[in-house]
Amino acid sequence: MSQAAPSPLATLRATAFGYAPRLLQGRGWAVAALVAVPVGISLGVFTFSRLQGLDSDPAEALRIFHDGLVKMMLPIMALVAAPAGIREDLEQRTLPLLLVRPAAVWAYPLGKGLPWFLWGAAWLVLGALGLQVVGGDPSLLLGRIGALVGAWWGELALMTLVGLLFKRGTLWGALYFFLWEPLLRIFPPFLQRLTFTHYIESLAGSRAAEVKTHELLAQEQVTTHPAVAILVLVAFGALCWALAGWKLHRTPIGLAGSEAEG
Amino acid sequence: MISLDRASLRYGPILGLSPTTFELPDGGGITGLLGPNGAGKSSLLQLLSGLLPPSGGEVRVFGQAPFRNPAVLARLGLVPEGDRLPSGLRADRWLRMMGELSGLSGEALKAAQARALETVGMADRAHLTFARMSKGMRQRIRLAQALLHGPELLILDEPFNGLDPEARLGLMDLLRRLAGEGVRVLVSSHILSEIAQLTDRILLLFRGRLLAEGTVTEIRQLLDRHPVELRLTGEPLDLARWAVEQPELAALRMEEGAVVLSVRSPRDILPRLQQAAAAGRIPLRALDPLDLNLDAVFQYLTKDHA
Numbered sequence: 001m002s003q004a005a006p007s008p009l010a011t012l013r014a015t016a017f018g019y020a021p022r023l024l025q026g027r028g029w030a031v032a033a034l035v036a037v038p039v040g041i042s043l044g045v046f047t048f049s050r051l052q053g054l055d056s057d058p059a060e061a062l063r064i065f066h067d068g069l070v071k072m073m074l075p076i077m078a079l080v081a082a083p084a085g086i087r088e089d090l091e092q093r094t095l096p097l098l099l100v101r102p103a104a105v106w107a108y109p110l111g112k113g114l115p116w117f118l119w120g121a122a123w124l125v126l127g128a129l130g131l132q133v134v135g136g137d138p139s140l141l142l143g144r145i146g147a148l149v150g151a152w153w154g155e156l157a158l159m160t161l162v163g164l165l166f167k168r169g170t171l172w173g174a175l176y177f178f179l180w181e182p183l184l185r186i187f188p189p190f191l192q193r194l195t196f197t198h199y200i201e202s203l204a205g206s207r208a209a210e211v212k213t214h215e216l217l218a219q220e221q222v223t224t225h226p227a228v229a230i231l232v233l234v235a236f237g238a239l240c241w242a243l244a245g246w247k248l249h250r251t252p253i254g255l256a257g258s259e260a261e262g
Numbered sequence: 263m264i265s266l267d268r269a270s271l272r273y274g275p276i277l278g279l280s281p282t283t284f285e286l287p288d289g290g291g292i293t294g295l296l297g298p299n300g301a302g303k304s305s306l307l308q309l310l311s312g313l314l315p316p317s318g319g320e321v322r323v324f325g326q327a328p329f330r331n332p333a334v335l336a337r338l339g340l341v342p343e344g345d346r347l348p349s350g351l352r353a354d355r356w357l358r359m360m361g362e363l364s365g366l367s368g369e370a371l372k373a374a375q376a377r378a379l380e381t382v383g384m385a386d387r388a389h390l391t392f393a394r395m396s397k398g399m400r401q402r403i404r405l406a407q408a409l410l411h412g413p414e415l416l417i418l419d420e421p422f423n424g425l426d427p428e429a430r431l432g433l434m435d436l437l438r439r440l441a442g443e444g445v446r447v448l449v450s451s452h453i454l455s456e457i458a459q460l461t462d463r464i465l466l467l468f469r470g471r472l473l474a475e476g477t478v479t480e481i482r483q484l485l486d487r488h489p490v491e492l493r494l495t496g497e498p499l500d501l502a503r504w505a506v507e508q509p510e511l512a513a514l515r516m517e518e519g520a521v522v523l524s525v526r527s528p529r530d531i532l533p534r535l536q537q538a539a540a541a542g543r544i545p546l547r548a549l550d551p552l553d554l555n556l557d558a559v560f561q562y563l564t565k566d567h568a
Contacts, residue, residue, distance in 0.1 A: 005332035006365045018351075018359025025350045094348050097407060100311050100340045101363040102332035249330065252314045255304055255342050255419065 005102035014103070015111025023119045027084050031120055034077050035127040038068040046134045061136035065144060069127060070200050074151055075177035079170055081116040082159030085109060086248060087169065096255050106245030109160050113241065117156055124148040140205045143226060147203035150233035151196045157240035164247045193224070202229035263288045263415060263446055264310060268319035271305045278305035280470045281319055286448070292441045294457035295450035297467035303450040304343065306467065307419050310448065311340040323415065336365060339408030343419040345400040347392040353403045354379075354388040357410065364411035378406040381436065398429045405433070409440075416440060418449045422456050434460050489513065489524040494535075495548035496520070504544045508534070 006014065022028060042064050049055070086109045089095040098108055128145045132138065155177075162176075163169035181195045192198050202224040224232075268281040279302040286293055295303050308314045309321045312328030312335055321327060328334040348356060357378070361371045379385040382402040392400060401421065408416060418437075422430050437460060441447050451457050457464060466474040474480075489512040494501045501521045505511055510531045513524035525531050528551070539546040 004365045005336055006363060006367075010367070011363060014359050014362035018356060018362075019348070021352070021355065022350050089348065092348065093342075093344070093346050096311075096313055096340065096342050097347075097360070097404075098363065099313055100335055100338070101360065102336040102365060103363040105330060252329070254308045254314045 005104075008104040008107045011103040011107040012111045012114065015108055016114040019112050020115045022084060023115055027080060028116075028119060031077050031081050031116070032123045034073045034080070035069065035120075035123040038064055038073060039127040039130040042134050043130055057135075061131040061134045064134070065128075065131055065136070065204065069124070069148060070151070070197065070204075074124075074148065074155055074196075075173075077120055077152065078155035078159040079173050079177070081120060082113075082156055082163050082173070083170060085112040085116060085160050085163070086244070087160070087163035088112075090164075090253065093255065095253055099253060106242075106249040109164070109244035109248055110241045113156060113160050117153060120152050120156065121149045124152055137205070144204045146226070146230050147200040150203065150230050150237075151200050153237040154196060154233045154240070157237040157244070161240045161244040161247070164244050164251075196233070199224065199229040199233050202226055263324060264448075265322045266306075266309070266319065267322075269309055269316040269321045270318040271302075271309055271314060272317040277470050278302055279309070280472075282306070282472045283319075284465065284472060284475055286446065288446075290441045290444040290446055291463065292437060292447045292449060292461040293463045293465065294461035295448060295465050295467060296452070296454060296457050297450075298452050300469070301452070301467040302470040303452075303467055304419055305470070307340075307417050307448070307450060310415075311338060311417050313340075336411065337413060338415040338417060339411070339413035341401075341404050341408045341416075341418040341421055343423065345397050345404065345424065347400055347403065349393065350391065352389060352391050353384070353395070356392075357388065357403070357407055360407045361410045366411060374410050374412070378409045381409055382406045383432070397424050398426065401425060401429070401433075405436075414445060416445050416447045418447070420450055420452070422451060422453070430456075489526050490528045490551065492523045492525060492528065493517070493548075493550040494521050494523065494544075494546055495550070497545040500545050504538060 042060060046060070083091075086095070089098060089112075099105060125145055125148075128136075128141065128148055131144070132141055136144065158176075159169065159173045162173050166172050181197055203226045264284075264286040266282050266284055268283055269279070270277070270281045271279040295306065297303050305314075309316055310323055310328065312323070312331060315321075315327070315329040321329075323334050324337055326334050328338075354375070357375050358371065361375055366374050376385065379388050382405050384399065384402050384406060387395075387399060388403075390399075392403070395403070401424070405418075405421070408418075416437075421433060425433065437447050437449065449457070449460065463477060464475065465472060494505070496519075498516050498519065498521045502514060502516065505514055505521065505523050508525070508531055510525045510527050511523060512526055515522040515524075535544075535546070535549070538544045
């Protein structure tokens with residue numbers, strides 16, 4: 001009764017639906033909380049201020065978006081969610097059970113990552129909507145949603161790839177997000193196009209006019225067109241998923257989770 | 263069905279499997295892969311199941327190289343060693359995913375899942391999460407995932423580890439039944455008696471080398487050529503007097519309150535020893551085989567091989 005191999009689309013669908021229940025467990029709620037908590041606190045403070053008859057700070061939404069969600073929460077979300085993808089099977093040594101199936105091996109990283117992407121994206125959209133209540137500029141809402149979801153796509157894909165390339169992928173990811181991206185602030189402007197922050201600012205509106213000089217990402221105004229920015233984020237994410245798939249397909253991974261010399 | 267032509271496997275500087283050549287014919291039956299821990303059993307199974315490509319030589323399963331080859335993988339099932347399963351998932355949903363990844367869908371998938379769960383006796387407990395399952399239950403689910411797509415070749419790596427005697431017998435019955443239905447079963451173990459109960463054909467591995475292959479009888483005859491040490495506790499002089507009359511005796515050593523015999527063909531001498539003790543002809547208080555474990559047997563074979 002041996003079967004024909006499933007199509008890559010069937011592989012993606014099966015893996016995504018098969019692992020989707022993991023979202024409603026501890027790690028999934030941790031990812032949700034990374035968005036919900038800062039936005040929720042902000043909403044609470046805003047509501048309390050209103051009830052007390054106080055004026056709310058119009059820059060609050062901007063501050064939470066850039067300093068809270070973009071700088072801190074998005075990278076942490078990627079660092080928390082990516083290890084629950086294909087890396088988890090590698091570490092738990094359950095990957096051989098998938099690798100001995102006749103399915104497209106390259107589709108596994110994306111298949112396992114898709115539920116996490118959709119879950120995180122849903123919470124980010126809710127977060128962006130919540131910030132509108134606090135005082136976000138309505139004309140920038142779509143840009144902010146695009147920036148958050150686009151960056152989440154790229155950062156999750158990057159962390160999945162790093163997790164397959166390095167044993168201590170989370171460490172390297174943390175170094176990239178919290179050391180390399182801020183350091184690029186002092187580099188020439190063209191190098192800043194290698195940061196997520198550049199494209200996020202392009203989509204969500206540059207902060208150049210609203211923050212102090214030392215807080216600026218770039219020495220010059222971000223001029224990348226938003227359409228180009230979203231394209232770059234989507235393409236970068238797709239490239240990372242493809243590379244992760246290629247790496248998994250090419251790498252011999254045995255029962256011990258280690259590689260043999262093929 | 264399976265052919266290895268000087269196939270070897272290296273883990274960096276470590277040789278997991280020396281160049282090995284053998285063939286298994288088409289059709290059902292059970293083949294036991296026997297060897298102590300570290301003998302290279304898992305390495306061989308990983309080559310056959312397409313998890314790892316050979317470092318040298320050639321591996322063919324169903325006439326093709328198995329590594330990342332869907333045409334081969336669609337026809338084999340693997341039950342890896344241990345009881346690891348993805349955390350936080352329900353068994354039935356996970357099995358459905360594994361079925362879909364094997365190319366099953368719709369009613370065929372439902373029927374295959376029900377059949378596999380029925381076969382392993384887990385039909386009424388498949389709604390549980392893996393965290394709530396016992397080791398034996400998880401082992402059955404791992405077997406079910408390998409049976410889902412009706413494989414022609416079923417590979418099991420140390421499947422009896424950690425199972426209670428009842429579960430062990432149940433699994434043996436199941437494997438015999440599958441073999442009777444035309445499935446070629448390849449099962450590894452480091453316990454000779456397990457394999458001997460189960461299989462009609464044995465491959466002996468030791469330190470990454472295939473030492474011997476043949477039927478259980480042939481392997482036993484090979485082992486019988488080598489002396490085995492038995493310690494008989496009792497009156498040493500009386501025991502020694504009885505022992506020197508036995509044709510299987512190769513050497514004898516006296517100890518305090520005991521005598522150590524080195525005998526060939528222990529299966530011939532043991533019944534006579536039993537009869538003599540029962541009849542009161544020898545003052546035997548205890549009998550301890552000193553080196554009947556598999557490691558010792560392999561040590562003998564290694565010397566022979568050299």
